[in-house]
Amino acid sequence: MSDKKILSQKLDQILRGMLRYSFTLGDWGKYVWIVIYLGYDGYSAKSFGVKPWEIRRFKSQTVCNSCLGDIYLSEYDQATDSYNINFNPSIRELRKNMREVKNIIRKIETTAIDIYNIVVNSYLNPSEEYKKISIYFSRNVSDYNKIIEEIKESTIFGHSIPRRSESIDEPVFGFMALKGKKKDVNYGEIRLSYPEYFRFSYTVYG
Secondary structure, eight states, X not given: OOHHHHHHHHHHHHXXXXXXXXXXXXXXXXXXXXXXXXXXXXXXXXXXXXXXXXXXXXXXXXXXXXXXXXXXXXXXXXXXXXXXXXXXXXXXXXXXXXXXXXXXXXXXXXXXXXXXXXXXXXXXXXXXXXXXXXXXXXXXXXXXXXXXXHHHTEEEEEEEOOOSSSOSSOEEEEEEEEEEEEEOTTTXXXXXXXXXXXXXXXXXXX
């Protein structure tokens, strides 16, 4: 199987994993991020989302860091093959579904690193260091099936991101879910738009 086909499958898996993660978190999952910091002997990760009582303020402001709250912190040590995760104990949905959420998170993290390895080897310079992955998902409806149907109509597109400077922590490659709107009769091009019910992005940072 080609890397391109494997990459497409992995991206679909991680999108559907983020959808499950979002709904399992309830209102905490309406706007949610997972950030993975890569090391030589493993990785650490954190997830945060918009606090449910701050969603209205978050949507009305360009930047609202105080609207965000931590969901979990995790760490994987490759040398000992050990994995640890700590959840925010104040999130009721996590207390109710801790085992399920942990399984979803672990799958998202490992799939994200699989995607990262393909991207670095296929689209970036493998001799350079890329230390961070950021995954974002948001939804604006509470109907799981509506989002599933829209995912089926969507395609995940990849693109390189020009560096603005040589500093670290700059996005260098990203993926975004877009929805085919209609086919142009003259040019045969599919016009794309953002999905109506969700947003998804995956970004590698240098």
